Structures are given as structure tokens and as C-alpha cells.
Amino acid sequence: xxxxxxxxxxxxxxxxxxxxxxxxxxxxxxxxxxxxxxxxxxxxxxxxxxxxxxxxxxxxxxxxxxxxxxxxxxxxxxxxxxxxxxxxxxxxxxxxxxxxxxxxxxxxxxxxxxxxxxxxxxxxxxxxxxxxxxxxxxxxxxxxxxxxx
Numbered sequence: 001x002x003x004x005x006x007x008x009x010x011x012x013x014x015x016x017x018x019x020x021x022x023x024x025x026x027x028x029x030x031x032x033x034x035x036x037x038x039x040x041x042x043x044x045x046x047x048x049x050x051x052x053x054x055x056x057x058x059x060x061x062x063x064x065x066x067x068x069x070x071x072x073x074x075x076x077x078x079x080x081x082x083x084x085x086x087x088x089x090x091x092x093x094x095x096x097x098x099x100x101x102x103x104x105x106x107x108x109x110x111x112x113x114x115x116x117x118x119x120x121x122x123x124x125x126x127x128x129x130x131x132x133x134x135x136x137x138x139x140x141x142x143x144x145x146x147x148x149x
Contacts, residue, residue, distance in 0.1 A: 003076075003078040003119050003121075005076075005096075005106065005121045006119065012106070013108065013116070015094055016092040016093075016094050016106075016108055017092075017094070017148075018050075018051050018054065018092065018093050018094065018148065019047070019090045019091060019092040019093070020046060020047045020050045020051075020090070020091055021088060021089070021090055021091075022043050022046060022047075022088075022089045022090075022091050023086070023087075023088050023089075024083055024084065024085055024086060024087045024088075024089065025085070026085050026086075028042075028085070029084065029085045033084060033085060034082045034083060034084050035082070035083035035084070037077075037079065040077050040079075040109070040118055040120070041075055041077065043089070043091050043109065044075060044077070044091070044107050044120055044122065046091070047091040047092070047093045047107065048072075048093055048105060048107075048122075048124070050093075051093040051105075052070060054148075055144050055145065055148060067128050067129055067130055068126055068127070068128060068129070068135050069126070069127060069129045070124045070125070070126055070127075071124065071125055071126075071127055072122055072123070072124055073102065073122075073123040073124065073125045074122055074123050075120065075121075075122040076120055076121050076122065077107075077118055077119070077120040078118060078119045078120065079117075079118050080115075080116050080117055080118055080119065081111070081115060081116070081117040081118075082117075083109075083111065083117050083118075087111055087112065088111075088112050089109050089110065089111060089117065090109070090110045091107060091108070091109050092107065092108040092109070092110070093105055093106070093107055094106050095145045095146070095148070096121065098137070098142060098145050098146065100134075100136050100137070101125055101126055101127075101134035101135060101136050101137065102123050102124060102125045102126070102134070103123070103124050103137075103145055104121060104122070104123050105121065105122055105123075105124055106119070106120070106121045107119065107120035107121065107122070108120075
């Protein structure tokens, strides 16, 4: 397995700490009984939201502007193993790199045997929801992203 955003798989895998558990529902599978390829992006969303909510709780004391929101700019997924109904997955998220207004998040899905079943990455940009323009991360936000990468 070699995705273009992973240089050293063992090192990359060891850098994850945050994860959420997601059961594969029957409605997530296709007529062949394995996970529909579009559902992984829903899993990414679930894990990303929980990850960002965790970071937001850490930043509670910092001033927060309700006009600033994170939006997904791109998403990529690489499938490694088949996934079937009723499996329990751990979907990991980490901040791989941080830009002025964006963060490159990486994802890893593991099955109950602790095998990697998919990997992914995506850019999230912080924008002003009124203007739609990118907004720089605060110093506090940068510290939290780097601490919980």
C-alpha cells in the first residue's frame, strides 16, 4: 500500500492518536455486501467533526468568532482492504500540516484486526461565513493543532 501522501507508513501510522469508532451499517453496504465507496467520506466527516469539536473544547478559553467556519476544500481516499457489514472501524484523524488559513488532515481506518482498511487526506480551510473569504488561524488555534497533530 502506497498513497502519494504517505512517505513512511509506520511513522505516519504512529502519529495518530485521535479516533472515533464507527460501526458499518447494513445501509452502508452495496449489493455485493461490502462498504459502498462513497460511505468512507461520511466516515471522514464524522471523525473530522469529532476531532474539530475536541480541539474546540481545548480552545474554549480563547476568543472564538462565530463567523469563522471550517470548510472542506478537497478529499481523497485510498482503499486498502474490503469492509463488510457489521464490522467495527476505528477512524483516525490527525493534522498533518498547517497553513495560514488551512489544515491538511489525514485519515486512517482500521478494522477489528487492527489492519488498515483505508487511508485518506483532505484540506480544510477556515473561512468567514459571511464573506466566503479565507481567514488566518489564530496563534492559539495553531498551537492547539500542532499540539494535537
